Amino acid sequence: MESIRQQYNKVIQTEIRQLERFREQSEKRSSEQNTERFDRRIEELKKELEEDTPRYEAFVSEQEEMSRHQKKGQQGKMMQMMQDSANKTKLDSYYKEENRIRRNDKYLQNQMRREWDWLCTQDARLPDYIKTNLAKMPNNKGYIWKGIWYFGHRPEEDSNNLVMFERNNGEFYIHEIRYGRYHKVFCKDKNGRTSLVRQDLYGNDQV
Numbered sequence: 001m002e003s004i005r006q007q008y009n010k011v012i013q014t015e016i017r018q019l020e021r022f023r024e025q026s027e028k029r030s031s032e033q034n035t036e037r038f039d040r041r042i043e044e045l046k047k048e049l050e051e052d053t054p055r056y057e058a059f060v061s062e063q064e065e066m067s068r069h070q071k072k073g074q075q076g077k078m079m080q081m082m083q084d085s086a087n088k089t090k091l092d093s094y095y096k097e098e099n100r101i102r103r104n105d106k107y108l109q110n111q112m113r114r115e116w117d118w119l120c121t122q123d124a125r126l127p128d129y130i131k132t133n134l135a136k137m138p139n140n141k142g143y144i145w146k147g148i149w150y151f152g153h154r155p156e157e158d159s160n161n162l163v164m165f166e167r168n169n170g171e172f173y174i175h176e177i178r179y180g181r182y183h184k185v186f187c188k189d190k191n192g193r194t195s196l197v198r199q200d201l202y203g204n205d206q207v
Contacts, residue, residue, distance in 0.1 A: 004063050008056055012048045015105070019045070022112050037108065055101075058094030065091075122146045141165075144175070173197070 019042050048056060122145075130143050130150065137152025140159065144150075144166035162177040174186045174194065185198040 004060050005056075007063065008059050009049050011059075012045050015101075016042055016045045019105075019108075022109065041104070041108065054093060055097045058090050058097065061090040062094055119148065122148060126150070 019038055022038065047053070126145060130145060134142060134150055135153050138154045138157045139152050140156040140161060141163045142149060142151040142165070144164050149164065160179055162175075162179070164175040164177070166173040166175065172188045174188060176182075176184045176186070181202055183200040183202075184196060186194040187197045188194045
């Protein structure tokens with residue numbers, strides 16, 4: 001017979017798998033902020049697998065009450081127990097937490113669907129020259145178009161460097177990113193000259 005912890009973990013693992021599927025579907029196209037929200041929620045649920053959180057304690061309380069009710073087979077006794085102030089407080093806490101989680105999950109799902117629809121609409125408008133160039137580019141190079149990052153289809157050449165091209169308001173920008181060190185943005189004029197317009201330094205490169 002499964003323990004209460006095993007039953008509870010099955011519920012949490014089901015929620016984690018659902019969120020991981022949503023995250024996987026939108027990982028390549030959703031915004032970084034949305035991906036981070038999925039990651040934070042998944043990490044919160046993973047903690048539930050081992051820690052005795054208020055939600056777990058409420059679940060234990062409910063299971064114990066249901067077990068006692070089944071053994072005694074007395075509806076009146078169950079009603080009396082549910083009216084007990086301590087048990088009622090725990091149940092109220094459990095249902096409030098469940099409702100909060102359902103609202104958050106529904107919000108994430110609806111937001112993911114809206115963003116996915118928007119991404120699909122924008123993706124359908126991706127210029128042909130970008131599609132052609134991406135097929136020839138390594139995976140650590142690509143384009144930023146309409147705020148969406150598209151990466152080359154070939155194997156990456158240098159896993160520590162990322163180069164992205166972006167055309168915005170008639171200007172052509174080159175993003176050079178060195179993971180853990182810097183993110184530099186250059187503007188290239190019509191004569192082919194480049195000038196540094198922004199740089200974010202990290203780690204040893206930070207001034």
